[in-house]
Each structure stands twice: as C-alpha cells, then as structure tokens.
Amino acid sequence: MAPEYKTTKGQDFDRPAFESLLKRKNFLWQSFEPYGAVKGLFDYGPPLETLEAEVINIWRDHFIRTEKMMGLKVSMLTPYAVLKTSGHVDKFADFMCKDPKNGEILRTDHLIKDVIESRLKSDREARGEKVNEEEDDPTKKKKRQIKASKTAVKLDDAVRQEYEHLLATLDDCTGDDFAALIKKHDIRNPSTGNEVEPPVSVNLMFQTQIGATGKEPAFLRPETAQGQFLAFQKLLEFSDDKLPFASACIGYSFRNELSPRSGLLRVREFLMAEIEHFVDPAGGKKHAKFASVRDIKMPLLSRQTQTAGGSEPTIITIGEAVDTKLVDNETLGYFLVRIMLFMEKIGIDMAKLRFRQHMQNEMAHYAADCWDCELLNSYGWIECVGCADRSAYDLSVHMKATGVPLQVREPLKEPIRVEEFQAQLDKKKSGPHFKKDVGKVQEALDALSQDVREKLSISMKSEGKVVVDVPAVAGGKVELTKDLVSFDKESKVVSMREYIPNVIEPSFGIGRILYSLMEHVYWTREGDAARSVMSFKPTVAPIKVLVVPLQKDTRFATLLAHLEERLDDAQLSFRLDQSGVSIGKRYSRNDELGIPFGITVDYESLEDNSFTLRDRDSTKQVRAPLEDILEAVSRMVKGKETWAEVQRRLPAFEGKEE
Numbered sequence: 001m002a003p004e005y006k007t008t009k010g011q012d013f014d015r016p017a018f019e020s021l022l023k024r025k026n027f028l029w030q031s032f033e034p035y036g037a038v039k040g041l042f043d044y045g046p047p048l049e050t051l052e053a054e055v056i057n058i059w060r061d062h063f064i065r066t067e068k069m070m071g072l073k074v075s076m077l078t079p080y081a082v083l084k085t086s087g088h089v090d091k092f093a094d095f096m097c098k099d100p101k102n103g104e105i106l107r108t109d110h111l112i113k114d115v116i117e118s119r120l121k122s123d124r125e126a127r128g129e130k131v132n133e134e135e136d137d138p139t140k141k142k143k144r145q146i147k148a149s150k151t152a153v154k155l156d157d158a159v160r161q162e163y164e165h166l167l168a169t170l171d172d173c174t175g176d177d178f179a180a181l182i183k184k185h186d187i188r189n190p191s192t193g194n195e196v197e198p199p200v201s202v203n204l205m206f207q208t209q210i211g212a213t214g215k216e217p218a219f220l221r222p223e224t225a226q227g228q229f230l231a232f233q234k235l236l237e238f239s240d241d242k243l244p245f246a247s248a249c250i251g252y253s254f255r256n257e258l259s260p261r262s263g264l265l266r267v268r269e270f271l272m273a274e275i276e277h278f279v280d281p282a283g284g285k286k287h288a289k290f291a292s293v294r295d296i297k298m299p300l301l302s303r304q305t306q307t308a309g310g311s312e313p314t315i316i317t318i319g320e321a322v323d324t325k326l327v328d329n330e331t332l333g334y335f336l337v338r339i340m341l342f343m344e345k346i347g348i349d350m351a352k353l354r355f356r357q358h359m360q361n362e363m364a365h366y367a368a369d370c371w372d373c374e375l376l377n378s379y380g381w382i383e384c385v386g387c388a389d390r391s392a393y394d395l396s397v398h399m400k401a402t403g404v405p406l407q408v409r410e411p412l413k414e415p416i417r418v419e420e421f422q423a424q425l426d427k428k429k430s431g432p433h434f435k436k437d438v439g440k441v442q443e444a445l446d447a448l449s450q451d452v453r454e455k456l457s458i459s460m461k462s463e464g465k466v467v468v469d470v471p472a473v474a475g476g477k478v479e480l481t482k483d484l485v486s487f488d489k490e491s492k493v494v495s496m497r498e499y500i501p502n503v504i505e506p507s508f509g510i511g512r513i514l515y516s517l518m519e520h521v522y523w524t525r526e527g528d529a530a531r532s533v534m535s536f537k538p539t540v541a542p543i544k545v546l547v548v549p550l551q552k553d554t555r556f557a558t559l560l561a562h563l564e565e566r567l568d569d570a571q572l573s574f575r576l577d578q579s580g581v582s583i584g585k586r587y588s589r590n591d592e593l594g595i596p597f598g599i600t601v602d603y604e605s606l607e608d609n610s611f612t613l614r615d616r617d618s619t620k621q622v623r624a625p626l627e628d629i630l631e632a633v634s635r636m637v638k639g640k641e642t643w644a645e646v647q648r649r650l651p652a653f654e655g656k657e658e
C-alpha cells in the first residue's frame, strides 16, 4: 500500500473494504472464474462497463470532437513484418526468472525491486523511522515500535546506499546485470524463499498466425499506434494535405505481462485510447491553441528534480514550462494541459495527479521528450497516460521498410539551399567492422531524424563515439566511432521540400484511469455504521437516478410506470429499488453504486405529482413537481448545473431518510 494513502476526504483508505465493495456490487471480477480464473484478465460487470462507456464518451468529445481529430479503427491482428519494423519483435520484452521448485514465473525487475524495497523498509523500521505513522496515539506508537524491532533488520550504511543506487538505476540493467544483481544480493522468490533461475528475455506479444497454413505469423497488437502510422497517407489526404493533424484510436491492446498484478493496473488485455498528432518539425512544433492554455498551472516533476532525489512536482504554468524548455515544445505542452483537463472532467482528484518527466534512460533514443501523467492510488503513483514526442522515428522506419512514402512533399516557391546532417557509414571501414550487419546499421542511421543526427553529431565531437539503437542486430545497439561514421552537415539546392512529420503521442490506458477514478471517488460516511459511497460525478456515474417508492404499495404502480416512462424519454438511466427495507438502507446500498440522485415516490406524489430529489453526497433533498425534477437531473448529468444551484432554486425538503 502506498504510504499514508488517504481517501479524497482525508480518511484512511481501507483497500480490503474497497475491494469488497467492487466485488459485492459486481464492478469487476477475474475472467473465466468457473474454470479457475486467468491472471491478468478481468471482466467488467454492469457498473464498470457503463462507467467505461461514459468516460470514453467524454474522451471522444474532449479530444476527437473538440480538437478536430480523425477517428480511426485499425486492426488488432498485426502482421509480423509491421512489428518487426517498429522494433517490437526484437525489443518489446521483459526479463523473467523461474522459481525451479514451484514453477512460478517472476518478472526480474519487479522481483529485485520488491526484495530490495522490503529490505530497505525493514531497515527503516529497525531504525524507528516508520513509528510516527500512527500520528498521536501513544499506545499504538509503542506497540508498533515493539513489533517492528522484533522482525526488522538493520542494514549497514554502505549497503543501504548501494540498495538505493540499485533501485534508481534498475531501468538501465541488461539481462547480465540482472543476473549479477541476483547473485550478489542473494535475491530469492519472496513467497517461497527459493533461489531463482537466471533471467531470460521473453517477448510480451501474443503470437498467432493469419490463415490456416500458418505461413503468415502475426501478433495481437501491443498498442494501437502502428496501424495509425501506416494510415498516414490517407490521413494526409483527408486533411487536404495540411499539417498539423491528428488521428485517434480507441481499442484493445494485448501484452503477455509476465507477472500481472495490482488488479486492473497490469493486465494482459486492456483498452487504450491513443492519439498520433503529426506536426511539421520546422518552426519549433508550435501549437495554434497554445495561447489559450498558456496560463494554466501544472504539477510537473522534472528530470532534474528526480535526479536530485526529489519527488515533489513544481507547480508552474505551462507557458513558463515551455519558455524555459522544461517541456520541449508547445504541442507537447498543449497536450499535457488537455490530458489534465480531461482527468478533471471525469472526476479525478487533482491533488492525486502529477506529470513526471522520463529520465534519459527511460526514453527511447529517438524521443525528444516524454512525460507520464501519473495518478496516485493505494498502489502508489501509477503511469496512466504516456505523452511522448516520438520525433520522426515511426514514419521513417515504416517508409524505409516498405518504400511507401510516409512523408509530406511541399513545392517551394523558389529553390533554396539547405543544410542537412548526414549519417553515413564509411564504406571501407564499416564493412570489415560490421560484416553482415553493415546494411542493418546503415538502415538504422537512415531512419534517424535531423534532430537526432544533430545530437549525435554534437556527442561525436565531444566524446569521439556514440551508441545508436539498431534493433535488427544482436544486442540491439552498436557503438560507432569517428572513423566509422560521419554526421557532417552538408549543403544542397532543392525546389521541393520533403519532410517526415514528427509525432506527439498521448497514449491513455483506460483501465488504469478507471481504477484510479474508483479509488478517488470512494469514501465512507460516518454514522451508526460506516457506509461506503462512490461519489462519481453525475456526468460519468453509471446509473443516474435511483427510484424509491416509500414502501411496497400497489397504489404506487401507475405513478411508477409513468415516472419510468418519463425517465426513459429524458434518456436518464435509473434503477428501481422497491425492496422492503427502509428508505435509508436503500439509499445507502445504492450510494455504493455511485448513483448521484434519488427520486422518492410517496403518498403526496400520488396527490400532486411532486417528488423529492435527494443528492447522494450531501444527502440533502428538495421537493418539486416532476417536470422540475426531471429538468434539474437532466441538467446536472450534462454538467450544466450543480446540486448547489438546484438547491438554490427548488424548495428544500426536510424529510428524514435514515
């Protein structure tokens, strides 16, 4: 559990109680339960399925409609060649270790991280550093101190520092590094204490084949992006050859995660919503609407702060962040703001949102900048949206592999002289050096954007060597020295401008967002018995209205039928609860489903067609004729009016519900 994780109302978050609610109310369950359930696969029950649909509707409106994007539906089954070119066949892998005694498969980086973190935790407990967690209660303090000292193990200062360094650099490790760490630090399977086998690289894609012959290998896509890149020419045509433009795709992706865990946060089949925004790299990737967001403040956790060991984001305007180059360019900055506003719209707690910049070692070599939108939940800060400037990499590699021009050609008014960075191997020296791989290395160099070539040229001058990713060769990287390659600038005259657009890619994992949202809206109402409430915003709540007749009475039947018809006409989803228990009980058990409004049908309703309307969060009620009630609810679920506003214009009702 993330340290001191609280509900949005500041209460201690009780994960078992929360999970029990999700189960009891059928939000989700593990798939294929009658056959023993499969790890990393989940079915969504009625409330979560509808919540997802509501969130997706808002996403479509917020991005596709408002930003004039081109929606796409691209195939999930993807031929081998596409994912070979994109680098997924060679590089989309994690290392796994096997426990030879029980056959358990563990993801190597998670295994090392978990073991080292638990040793550091134990060390902190042994030093009494965790004791103040129980705030002011002296009895609890004492108990915890005794408990901690019994099991906790203190580490040498040097070991502690080594562990901290190890955690900070784990992302840089190769398979050999992992093997060495496991040996050196005696890392074992924490659940059995067994030694584990050496790490092996395992590709995360699900492989299959297209057709009965088995001759056409394919994969279930691990992201929607590749299909969008390959639609580039069609998108260009559809937007009258004018850049910038963006495509957007909502669809399933599949990753054969080695150790799926943390519920919906790491699963094997998940819904993604991805945007590919294509922009001319010349002119600094400006965005026409940047001025409209310039003054919006953002919580940005920079690379620099992380390097210094900090984890607190700085709150600054996106204008300042782009001006100071903290965020690479306006287009990237614009999308970070739009992502934040989307999260706010669906009801994410803004105090539990931050943008974390990728460290250099986390970013692909071609990426210009990358920020994750992280949401805090009881598992810690979790990446829910990745937002990367992928430069021209994807279009370049697919163009190279297929010969199809995934680029823009613009006739120039007058011929001009241009200067471009080359990336050319020295034929005489590189042949003997790289032997059969020489073609692959040159291909990877050809695919590099001008930005990357410029960076490599600078590094070559200062360091005398550079390392370049070449997915097609063993190890995936090659070192190039001055005598093997030239990154010189050359000048030539051209009358047609040809360029490969750069891509800014916000990539949303909908399941992680939904899970975080459910935690953010969960709280307990204090009372005789603590009652759980899911405070979904009316705009996203899976069911909008609870209808409760005062008691079981056949005299209500006609009025109820009329009310149901009117709710249907107003396109308001509702749930009728006419069970025999008290009104208070019926409200509180439906608060767990997050139904924002309740309409009570009582004997007065039979006489004057007036009803009470109850607000889930405050439990306050108003009373008004049916027309007014329906209008108020319709406006609130469209986000056009708030409960406070409704309360001001409709008469209060002081009835007691509990």
Ligand SMILES: Nc1ncnc2c1ncn2[C@@H]1O[C@H](COP(=O)(O)OP(=O)(O)OP(=O)(O)O)[C@@H](O)[C@H]1O
Pocket: 255, 257, 264, 265, 266, 267, 268, 270, 272, 383, 384, 385, 386, 507, 508, 509, 510, 511, 512
């Ligand atoms: N196994 C998964 N289960 C659920 N959502 C996922 C999973 N993998 C990725 N996502 C979601 O897809 C988004 C974009 O995918 P991306 O490839 O950037 O993730 P990632 O960096 O591989 O994630 P991680 O490092 O957590 O594995 C993520 O921000 C996340 O919300």
